[in-house]
Amino acid sequence: MRKPILYSIGVPIVLLSILNINIGMPDIDFWGEKGTEKHEIGSVIKSELSSTGTTNEKEKIIVTEVVVEPEIIPEPIKKPIHIKTPDAVKSVYVTAPSANSEKKLNTLLNLVKTKEVNSVTIDVKTVSGYVSFEMPNDKFGNIKPTSNNQIKDIKKLIETLHENNVYIIGRVVLFKDKLLAEKRSDLAIKWTDQKTVWYDYKGKKYLDPYSKEVWDYNAEIANHIYELGFDEINFDYVRFPSDGRVSQTYYPFSGTIQAQNGKWGKIMVLDKFSNYFTTKLREESPGIVLSADVFGLVTNTDLFQIGQNLESFLLYFDYVGPMVYASHYGKGYLGFTAPDNHPYEVIKDALKHTNDRIDLLNTEIELAKTENRKVKIKGIFDAEKDLEALKPIKKTKIRAWLQGFSCTRCKGYVPYTRTKFRQQIKAIEDSGLNSWWVWNSRSNYYFDWYDKETIPQKIIPKEEISLCTMEYSPVCGKVEVQCIKAPCDPIKQTFSNTCVAKNAKAIGIVEGACEENTEK
Known part of the structure; x- marks a missing residue:
């Protein structure tokens, strides 16, 4: 047959x-x-x-019957739209469940629309090691992310925020990762028996910060969320452990560098990480904006135990966020019995140190270029940063984290109110800066703590108002522009129309000769 x-x-x-x-x-x-x-x-x-x-x-x-299906032409891949980093970023931290809650999201959007806040920083990967929404496995190499699915529709969330001209920052926790430490114990910090995964006083587990596989995994997460439309990627826990029996640790990857370089070993490890990590991300995702968080005390001194040095972070990241919560400074700091009650003084002192250290770093950069050598960190070791790509460090790279909470555990604490909160912002502004983050672990924010948005007015050429008349503009978001026609000045023979971009926090003054006044 x-x-x-x-x-x-x-x-x-x-x-x-x-x-x-x-x-x-x-x-x-x-x-x-x-x-x-x-x-x-x-x-x-x-x-x-x-x-x-x-x-x-x-x-x-x-x-058999022949079924002829029409040819399916795949839709072209849409490039994500990113909002340019505002001159003044004023961002509030948002947990994944809060971002997924329609009620909470509407409250946050109302905060953005009516107050000075223009950005949200959303949890993408937390200390648990889980990511907050589904990510396709084909975007990742050996390590695949595990989602707790706390954000059900990330694309819709990004679209909604961008339509309201919100600058979106994705928060990614790096080396504090209990999930991966348990799944891949070979990547984790161990006890001195070199077998058992080490944990801190709260049972949290860490990865060795010198594991290239860990670097690449987190870079893949950052690339993916930037591709989705996040405007900036913020990295937290870029450090070694601070709590627990840290003297009884074994590092499978960074142990040798630490042993060879004494107290500077951990700082050198993070410098090497920062160079590799930021270079890789900028090559794979051109235009990506990167920020990293550091302890508030790093503004004043090097923290050898956790490996954080301010100058090193400033060389690699676009923005550095010292967590200058007054509640985190101990009794006697700056002579205060309860530093938490003196946020202005604590933050002002911290930012004075950052400004001074940036001045010294820029002097070292200029000298290194003159002598054609690597930049030295504190005169101790050569930074990995490529000298040719190095530009003077702007003081506006500092974007401090402020406390949006009352520290009930702090001795002699007083509840934080608008007055205490605004003292923090005044310290920022008095230091010549204008950007900040606000942390509240539950994403609860009091409207009266924030000022109304001051809409900048400037005279712009008539033809440039079209920048905000598009259906969607990276500059203005999804907007609708209205221009109020003004009477002609009989003496100057000119007009001055006020054009307002609705929901975009943008306003412009269009000027021109009277005969050209066709605005409606």
Whole structure:
């Protein structure tokens, strides 16, 4: 019996089953025109039967019906729209469940629309090690992310925020990762037995910060969320452990560097990480904006135990966020019994140190270029940063984290109110800066703590107002522009129309000769 023949014509496949026929039917490669396949196949079969003279009634030919589907042309991949980093970033921290809650999200959007806040910083990967929304495995190498699915529709969330001109920052926790430390114990910090995964006083586990596999995994997360539309990626826990029996740790990857370089070893490890990590991300995602968080005390001194040095972070990241919560400074700091009650003084002192250290760092950068050598960190070791790519460090790289909470555990604490909160912002502004983050672990923010948005007004050429008349503009978001026609100045023979971009926190003054005044 002759075997069935498959006629390949694309999708679907037509199967001709020949039952009880012993005829010399030739193999046919058939590619028919749309709408003619069934007739042409039938004519081929009829021709073959005629040539054999077969008349046996038991001989049957079964031809399946041909279904011609229209050609599917895949939609072109849309490039994500990113909002340019505002001159003054004023961002509030948002947990993943809060971002997923319609009620909470509407409250946050109202805060953005009515107050000075223009950004949200959303949890993407937390200290648990879980990511907050589903990520495709084909975007990742050896390590695949595990989602707790706290954000159900990340694309819709990004679209909603961008439509309201919100600058979106994604927070990614790096080396404090309990999930991966348990799944891949070979990447984790161990106890001195070199087998058991180490944990801090709260049972949290860390990865060795010198594991390249860990670097690449987190870079893949950052690349993916930037591709989704996050405007900036913020990295937290870029450090070694601070709590727990840290003297009883074994580092499978960074142990040698630490042993060879004494107290500077951990800082050197993070410098090497920062160079590799930021270089990789900028090569793979051109235009990506990167920020990193550091302890508030790093503004004043190097923290050797956790490996954080301010100058090193400033060399690699676009923005550095010292967590200058007054509640985190101990009794006696700056002579205060309860530093938490003196946020202005604590933050002002911290930022004075950052400004001074940036001045010294820029002097070292200039000297290194003159002498054609690497930049030295505190005169101790060479930073990994490529000298040719190095530019003077702007003081506006500092974007401090402020406390949006009352520290009830702090001795002698007083509840934080608008007055205490605004003292923090005044310290920022008095230090010549204008950007900040606000941390509240539950994403609860009091509206009266924030000022109304001051809409900048400036005279712009008439033709440039079109920048904000598009349906969607990276500058203004999804906007609708209205220009109020002004009367002609009889003396100057000019007009001055006020154009407001709705929901975009943008306003412009259009000027021109009277005869050109066609704005409606």
